[in-house]
Amino acid sequence: MRSEPRYTKRDAEQAIHKPGERLGNFLPEDAPSYEDILQCMRCGFCLPHCPTFAITNRERSSPRGRAQLAKAVAQGELELSEAVCYEGFFCLDCRACTTVCPAGVKVGPIMEHVRAQSRNEVHPLPPGWRQFREFLLEYMLPNHDRLEDSMLAARLYQRLGVQWMVRNSHLLELAPGTLGETAEKMDGMLPKLEPPLRNRVPELVKARGEKRGTVAYFIGCIMNLMYPEVSRATINTLAHQGFDVVIPKSAKCCGAPHLTEGDRETARQLGEHNVETFLRWDLDAIVTDCAGCGAALKEYEELLEGRMDERYLHEFRSRIRDVSEFLVGAGMRTEDLKPVDMTITYHDPCHLAHAQGIAKEPRQLIEAIPGLKLVEMFESNWCCGSGANWGLLHPEESEQVLDRKMANVVKTEADAVVTLNPGCHMQLAWGVRRSGLDQKAYHLMELVGRSLPEESVPPAS
Amino acid sequence: MPSRLSAQAIRELERRLGKEQVLHETEDLHTYGYDATPELKSLPDVVLFPRTAEEVAYVVEFANQNGLPLSPRGSGTGLSGGSIPAEGGVVAVMTRMNRILEIDEENLTATVEPGVITLDLASAVAARGLFYPPDPGSQKVSTIAGNVAENAGGLRGLKYGVTRDYVMALEAVLMDGSHLMTGGKAVKDVAGYSFRDLLVGSEGTLGIVTKVTVSLIPPPKAKKTMVAYFKDVATAGQAVSEIVAAKIIPATLEILDNTTINAIEDYVDIGLPREMQGLLLVEVDGHPAEVEEEAAEIHEVLQRVGADTIRIAQTDEEAEDLTAARRTALSALARVSPTTILEDSTVPRSELASTFNEIARLTKKYQLTVGTFGHAGDGNLHPTALTDERNTEEITRVHAFFSELYDHVLAVGGTVSGEHGIGMAKVGYLERQIGSGGVKVMRRIKNAFDPDGRLNPGKMFIPEDPGNGRA
Numbered sequence: 001m002r003s004e005p006r007y008t009k010r011d012a013e014q015a016i017h018k019p020g021e022r023l024g025n026f027l028p029e030d031a032p033s034y035e036d037i038l039q040c041m042r043c044g045f046c047l048p049h050c051p052t053f054a055i056t057n058r059e060r061s062s063p064r065g066r067a068q069l070a071k072a073v074a075q076g077e078l079e080l081s082e083a084v085c086y087e088g089f090f091c092l093d094c095r096a097c098t099t100v101c102p103a104g105v106k107v108g109p110i111m112e113h114v115r116a117q118s119r120n121e122v123h124p125l126p127p128g129w130r131q132f133r134e135f136l137l138e139y140m141l142p143n144h145d146r147l148e149d150s151m152l153a154a155r156l157y158q159r160l161g162v163q164w165m166v167r168n169s170h171l172l173e174l175a176p177g178t179l180g181e182t183a184e185k186m187d188g189m190l191p192k193l194e195p196p197l198r199n200r201v202p203e204l205v206k207a208r209g210e211k212r213g214t215v216a217y218f219i220g221c222i223m224n225l226m227y228p229e230v231s232r233a234t235i236n237t238l239a240h241q242g243f244d245v246v247i248p249k250s251a252k253c254c255g256a257p258h259l260t261e262g263d264r265e266t267a268r269q270l271g272e273h274n275v276e277t278f279l280r281w282d283l284d285a286i287v288t289d290c291a292g293c294g295a296a297l298k299e300y301e302e303l304l305e306g307r308m309d310e311r312y313l314h315e316f317r318s319r320i321r322d323v324s325e326f327l328v329g330a331g332m333r334t335e336d337l338k339p340v341d342m343t344i345t346y347h348d349p350c351h352l353a354h355a356q357g358i359a360k361e362p363r364q365l366i367e368a369i370p371g372l373k374l375v376e377m378f379e380s381n382w383c384c385g386s387g388a389n390w391g392l393l394h395p396e397e398s399e400q401v402l403d404r405k406m407a408n409v410v411k412t413e414a415d416a417v418v419t420l421n422p423g424c425h426m427q428l429a430w431g432v433r434r435s436g437l438d439q440k441a442y443h444l445m446e447l448v449g450r451s452l453p454e455e456s457v458p459p460a461s
Numbered sequence: 462m463p464s465r466l467s468a469q470a471i472r473e474l475e476r477r478l479g480k481e482q483v484l485h486e487t488e489d490l491h492t493y494g495y496d497a498t499p500e501l502k503s504l505p506d507v508v509l510f511p512r513t514a515e516e517v518a519y520v521v522e523f524a525n526q527n528g529l530p531l532s533p534r535g536s537g538t539g540l541s542g543g544s545i546p547a548e549g550g551v552v553a554v555m556t557r558m559n560r561i562l563e564i565d566e567e568n569l570t571a572t573v574e575p576g577v578i579t580l581d582l583a584s585a586v587a588a589r590g591l592f593y594p595p596d597p598g599s600q601k602v603s604t605i606a607g608n609v610a611e612n613a614g615g616l617r618g619l620k621y622g623v624t625r626d627y628v629m630a631l632e633a634v635l636m637d638g639s640h641l642m643t644g645g646k647a648v649k650d651v652a653g654y655s656f657r658d659l660l661v662g663s664e665g666t667l668g669i670v671t672k673v674t675v676s677l678i679p680p681p682k683a684k685k686t687m688v689a690y691f692k693d694v695a696t697a698g699q700a701v702s703e704i705v706a707a708k709i710i711p712a713t714l715e716i717l718d719n720t721t722i723n724a725i726e727d728y729v730d731i732g733l734p735r736e737m738q739g740l741l742l743v744e745v746d747g748h749p750a751e752v753e754e755e756a757a758e759i760h761e762v763l764q765r766v767g768a769d770t771i772r773i774a775q776t777d778e779e780a781e782d783l784t785a786a787r788r789t790a791l792s793a794l795a796r797v798s799p800t801t802i803l804e805d806s807t808v809p810r811s812e813l814a815s816t817f818n819e820i821a822r823l824t825k826k827y828q829l830t831v832g833t834f835g836h837a838g839d840g841n842l843h844p845t846a847l848t849d850e851r852n853t854e855e856i857t858r859v860h861a862f863f864s865e866l867y868d869h870v871l872a873v874g875g876t877v878s879g880e881h882g883i884g885m886a887k888v889g890y891l892e893r894q895i896g897s898g899g900v901k902v903m904r905r906i907k908n909a910f911d912p913d914g915r916l917n918p919g920k921m922f923i924p925e926d927p928g929n930g931r932a
């Protein structure tokens with residue numbers, strides 16, 4: 001068999017896409033932007049930075065490969081196939097590629113759209129997963145009260161936490177038994193379950209010392225349920241730093257879990273609600289200690305384009321700050337801070353370092369806390385393998401990504417690894433336990449909280 | 462288009478190479494049908510990842526038995542379509558042969574497998590206090606064999622030479638299944654034809670490289686960085702010639718034009734003077750005393766030819782700042798428009814000014830946006846057309862622009878490719894440069910290595926030409 005020449009210089013005319021028209025083999029609703037896809041010049045600079053490519057060495061699981069798959073679908077050369085959708089979900093959305101891409105291509109968001117496309121029933125997910133997802137995304141997460149009242153904390157905790165860890169560790173295979181038994185065994189590994197913070201704090205926590213302004217604290221769902229103590233530390237810190245802290249009761253989930261799952265419509269509804277809620281207050285900033293929330297909030301402008309007045313969106317966007325970004329920008333008052341003697345290494349959350357471009361500020365914040373000593377790890381901004389529900393969907397790969405991270409953590413010989421995102425926090429805590437290390441994992445704000453001379457919001461017990 | 466290989470053939474491949482080493486799903490074929498060259502794409506039938514020289518020989522045997530074309534591929538950062546399977550068939554990806562086999566500090570050599578990433582090699586030898594100078598802009602991604610196959614250059618070419626100058630020995634599998642070894646660690650070697658030199662720059666058309674030995678040198682002890690701005694590009698070009706005429710060979714001598722300067726300012730806003738027509742980045746390295754002396758001399762030359770502003774870095778941080786513009790050049794240009802067509806015209810240094818003038822004239826004539834930067838010291842320019850592949854009419858003008866530019870380049874004794882190779886993208890240009898006689902001899906050489914024209918067809922020679930690769 002002698003191959004026929006298959007060399008095609010593309011007829012570019014065919015590829016002209018007019019706004020509003022169906023883009024190749026993508027579905028009409030929530031297709032990725034053709035402009036974004038075409039921006040990739042295939043230079044390959046992203047290849048060494050992509051965690052999924054590092055694991056597979058398979059081009060289609062690389063940023064360049066994913067952008068080119070999307071391009072082939074957009075140009076009608078490839079169906080919106082199961083493999084294409086799989087790559088959408090296999091992408092960690094860690095945005096490491098965007099940080100290094102000369103052309104500024106955002107492969108993560110392109111893949112978010114591919115996820116939305118596959119959600120549109122082209123390639124339905126397994127039934128169990130779908131039900132759980134819909135229950136969580138459409139019913140529970142958008143409503144804090146429902147989340148809290150229904151004891152969902154515990155359940156979410158089980159589903160997201162235990163199931164995730166069990167799958168991760170393959171403990172089920174090693175020690176057969178019911179999930180319940182395993183869960184018990186695993187219990188020691190999970191953070192202590194405190195009651196959610198949101199109902200324990202007043203809507204306004206007053207500034208201490210000379211007042212410097214008013215900020216809102218955006219309380220993330222996972223922070224609120226899994227790490228209420230971190231949220232408490234953040235509020236206490238903001239108050240200590242001279243800011244009135246508003247914690248709007250009616251704020252809702254930022255929408256990031258929905259975007260991750262491809263449910264853009266619910267994400268948009270949540271977004272609209274949050275913009276309206278926060279803009280009712282006269283605020284200097286809207287502060288979050290969840291990198292995932294921060295990234296999603298900062299991208300509302302794109303998500304809600306055409307749905308809300310541009311000026312509102314811009315005003316909202318201009319106020320969003322990661323807590324490290326905010327505190328360093330305002331200038332930390334350090335006179336009365338207590339020393340926290342500890343040597344730590346810092347893991348850059350993808351959604352902070354790559355999605356928001358914030359890497360300097362967390363380090364400056366660490367430097368501002370007396371006693372904290374930072375030892376840098378190799379590849380501090382390489383993903384930890386958590387990636388929202390990525391660890392659930394791809395347990396083996398998640399282990400591999402985590403192994404690489406933990407090897408770098410261990411080499412620092414630091415007392416603890418700290419980060420600024422609940423997903424990373426959970427994953428790193430698990431990594432530490434799993435490897436039987438003496439090291440601890442913290443959210444940086446926990447340590448900042450320890451340095452405060454007094455607390456505005458008392459602990460639960 | 463799904464793979465045209467039979468399920469049985471795929472099973473056999475999986476049995477011999479392991480399942481993970483064989484990719485044949487449509488989505489995989491789509492992602493091994495391109496490199497960094499704009500506009501080009503052609504799908505393979507199967508993608509294989511050999512892990513040893515023996516597996517490479519098996520891949521060759523498989524291609525021969527099934528009458529399939531075979532294209533070697535590194536990281537696919539090529540800018541002439543060298544690794545694209547122009548006629549389908551097998552793509553052999555070499556990136557899983559990526560071990561550094563030896564760093565020999567006595568003979569100052571390093572021996573590596575073909576898929577080692579260029580920067581990994583450079584970092585590994587640097588850790589032993591040694592220096593591998595070739596540093597293509599793609600070094601974080603490109604493979605060493607890809608560099609060998611394209612004879613890649615880099616920012617340090619002027620003083621330190623290009624990949625060819627460091628290749629001591631090669632091992633390759635030829636299309637008859639034989640293993641060729643050529644060159645060695647001896648500094649001198651005149652035994653027979655130099656196959657090594659033939660394989661360097663052969664763009665994967667003569668054999669598949671399975672092992673590379675490169676020479677290393679001690680690293681320079683000191684470095685000095687400076688930047689000069691010019692009110693017109695011709696003066697910048699003249700400065701380049703005069704620096705070299707003053708018998709100074711800088712390690713780096715890079716140029717950026719006004720379009721590039723402005724694109725950088727639009728993108729990062731680092732305070733470059735937007736009205737300036739040219740920016741020269743100069744780095745000298747070597748012994749500290751020598752470096753100081755040369756820097757002073759260059760300063761003098763720059764002043765004499767009439768540079769508008771000259772800045773010399775006093776600290777490492779300042780040096781970083783000064784190189785920022787050059788580092789961001791490509792990123793800045795790439796963001797201006799969806800399609801970035803980066804060319805590789807190279808002229809004798811003395812013709813830099815005339816070439817810049819020609820680029821300016823043609824840019825106006827064809828009404829395009831073209832940013833030019835490049836390795837001025839090597840006379841190697843990268844005029845970069847900022848366009849949109851959807852706009853066929855403009856793309857036609859881009860091609861006409863480059864075609865006419867190459868008339869000038871060839872007329873002044875330059876080359877159609879300084880470092881990116883002929884590949885698929887420039888097949889039409891080769892004959893214009895070396896004449897039909899030259900192409901005929903090349904074909905005969907190709908024929909001697911690959912009589913069936915099976916190894917990387919559609920490259921170097923015009924594909925539809927009868928007797929492609931078969932003289």
Ligand SMILES: Cc1cc2nc3c(=O)[nH]c(=O)nc-3n(C[C@H](O)[C@H](O)[C@H](O)COP(=O)(O)OP(=O)(O)OC[C@H]3O[C@@H](n4cnc5c(N)ncnc54)[C@H](O)[C@@H]3O)c2cc1C
Pocket residue numbers: 042043044496497532533534535536537538539540542543544555575596597598599602603604605606607608609610611612613614615616664665666668669670671791880881917
């Ligand atoms: C942004 C950017 C900047 C660049 N800067 C430079 C630069 O400064 N200087 C420069 O010279 N180039 C540059 N290049 C071009 C490119 O990176 C080089 O040509 C590089 O050598 C290609 O390496 P690769 O591993 O990606 O090879 P590929 O693109 O995969 O292949 C290139 C050629 O090598 C052949 N090949 C690969 N492996 C083997 C093997 N084992 N045996 C035989 N043949 C093989 C292929 O068949 C093909 O013909 C740049 C490219 C980009 C995208």
Ligand code: SF4
Pocket residue numbers: 039040041042043044045046047063064067097100101102103104105107
């Ligand atoms: S995504 Fe960016 S870095 Fe990766 S290949 Fe495309 S243009 Fe290059």
Ligand code: SF4
Pocket residue numbers: 049050051052053061062063066090091092093094095096097098107108
């Ligand atoms: S977002 Fe992360 S996982 Fe996804 S393509 Fe980019 S680097 Fe890879």
